[in-house]
Amino acid sequence: MLPLLLLAGFRTLIDDLHAELARQGHPELRPAHGFVLQAVGVDGTTASELGQRLGVSKQAAGKTVDRLVALGYLERADDPADARRKLVRMTARGLDGLRRSAVVFDQLRDRWAATLGAERVAAIEDDLRRMVPTDVFRLDVPGWFAG
Amino acid sequence: MLPLLLLAGFRTLIDDLHAELARQGHPELRPAHGFVLQAVGVDGTTASELGQRLGVSKQAAGKTVDRLVALGYLERADDPADARRKLVRMTARGLDGLRRSAVVFDQLRDRWAATLGAERVAAIEDDLRRMVPTDVFRLDVPGWFAG
DNA sequence: TAAGATAGTCAACGTGGTTGACCAGATAGT
DNA sequence: ACTATCTGGTCAACCACGTTGACTATCTTA
Numbered sequence: 001m002l003p004l005l006l007l008a009g010f011r012t013l014i015d016d017l018h019a020e021l022a023r024q025g026h027p028e029l030r031p032a033h034g035f036v037l038q039a040v041g042v043d044g045t046t047a048s049e050l051g052q053r054l055g056v057s058k059q060a061a062g063k064t065v066d067r068l069v070a071l072g073y074l075e076r077a078d079d080p081a082d083a084r085r086k087l088v089r090m091t092a093r094g095l096d097g098l099r100r101s102a103v104v105f106d107q108l109r110d111r112w113a114a115t116l117g118a119e120r121v122a123a124i125e126d127d128l129r130r131m132v133p134t135d136v137f138r139l140d141v142p143g144w145f146a147g
Numbered sequence: 148m149l150p151l152l153l154l155a156g157f158r159t160l161i162d163d164l165h166a167e168l169a170r171q172g173h174p175e176l177r178p179a180h181g182f183v184l185q186a187v188g189v190d191g192t193t194a195s196e197l198g199q200r201l202g203v204s205k206q207a208a209g210k211t212v213d214r215l216v217a218l219g220y221l222e223r224a225d226d227p228a229d230a231r232r233k234l235v236r237m238t239a240r241g242l243d244g245l246r247r248s249a250v251v252f253d254q255l256r257d258r259w260a261a262t263l264g265a266e267r268v269a270a271i272e273d274d275l276r277r278m279v280p281t282d283v284f285r286l287d288v289p290g291w292f293a294g
Numbered sequence: 295t296a297a298g299a300t301a302g303t304c305a306a307c308g309t310g311g312t313t314g315a316c317c318a319g320a321t322a323g324t
Numbered sequence: 325a326c327t328a329t330c331t332g333g334t335c336a337a338c339c340a341c342g343t344t345g346a347c348t349a350t351c352t353t354a
Contacts, residue, residue, distance in 0.1 A: 001272060002160065002252075002255075002256050002259070002268065002271070002272060003157055003160040003161060003164075003252065005271075005272055005275040005276060005279065006153050006154075006156045006157040006160070006275065007153075007154075007157040008275065008279040009153045009275045009278060009279055010150055010153040010154040010157060011279075012278060012279045012280065013149065013150040013153070014150060017150075030340090032340085032341080046301070046302090047301075047302065047303095048300075048301060048302080056341085056342070056343090057342075057343065057344080058301075058302075058303095059302090059303080059304090059342085059343080059344085060341065060342050060343075062302070062303075063340085063341070063342085064340090064341075064342095067340075067341090079301095082300095082301085082350075082351070083301095083349075083350060083351085084300070084301040084302070084349065084350045084351070085300090085301060085302085085350095086301080086302070105149075105150065108149075109149050112149070112278055115277065115278065116274050116277065116278070120270070120274055121149065121274075123267070123270065124149070124152075124271055124274060125148060125149060125152055127263050127267050127268075127271060128152040128153065128155065128156045129152060130262065130263065131156060131159060131259055131262065131263070132152065132155040132156055132158075132159045133159065177309090179309090179310075193332070193333090194332075194333065194334095195331080195332055195333080203310085203311070203312090204311075204312065204313085205332075205333075205334095206311090206312080206313085206333090206334080206335090207310065207311050207312075209332095209333070209334070210309085210310070210311085211309090211310075211311095214309075214310090229319075229320070229331095229332085230318080230319055230320085231318065231319050231320070231331070231332045231333070232319095232331095232332060232333085233332080233333070
């Protein structure tokens with residue numbers, strides 16, 4: 001049951017997050033999008049670098065950017081210093097979604113702490129940190145799901 | 148960090164499982180396949196019912212069965228009592244993969260217990276059980292990842 | 295300046311999902 | 325017994341998200 005429970009815990013949190021985000025004006029935001037917005041970051045990036053951060057090909061990253069651009073969460077701009085590069089950065093809407101995600105995650109963690117106790121939640125986090133390889137999902141990406 | 152750690156914990160377990168399954172003669176088995184084999188069960192089922200168990204459409208379930216049949220893990224047979232139904236059941240290879248998954252999951256849980264202590268692992272499971280809705284991922288499906 | 299590395303894109307494809315349409319077979323109601 | 329409806333499986337078209345390989349444009353470096 002351990003693996004299923006970990007997955008179910010993650011999905012519960014993510015489902016709750018997206019239900020709340022939909023309520024707050026972001027119904028099109030899908031679970032994967034949060035990872036992408038986080039990886040783009042407030043400073044922006046390029047499709048190639050985004051691919052590296054997410055651990056996928058530059059082509060896959062490019063397609064994902066296309067979709068987020070179509071949804072109004074990202075925009076592309078030319079790099080004045082390098083005509084090959086297209087800078088990818090968040091729009092105001094993207095930034096809004098990202099900020100709300102962080103807030104909602106904080107609230108959800110508080111809800112877990114209210115039920116289980118803050119120590120138990122902290123213990124789960126400590127235990128998991130000990131069991132997962134440090135580079136899984138590049139948890140060192142600045143600001144990864146700040147919540 | 149909580150949601151990411153839960154996901155990373157799950158992925159670590161699943162990655163370890165599939166690395167070991169590949170070593171034991173099942174390199175084509177993908178994470179999603181375990182769920183499907185488990186949902187088919189030793190008694191077999193039909194595409195429609197499989198879809199219900201997995202929470203996807205009957206068409207999606209049918210396609211997934213196609214792939215597992217092509218890999219030699221499932222087979223289809225006519226239902227003598229109902230000419231519309233096509234029974235889906237595991238082949239010997241499917242059963243072997245499922246059994247090995249259960250064994251490896253047990254071993255991985257033991258490894259976690261060896262590092263964290265059996266009480267901590269049990270505490271994580273208890274806490275998660277309290278936080279996830281009982282029907283998430285239909286955990287009540289008989290034999291769900293027995294490990 | 296010629297050669298090589300890098301950024302982005304296009305095309306083809308695989309996997310896992312969706313809807314809608316449709317046919318064949320089972321079942322219920324009159 | 326016959327018609328109407330429900331159900332199981334499949335086909336087609338499509339979408340999200342990933343892959344590789346090939347190609348162009350541009351920057352970097354020897």
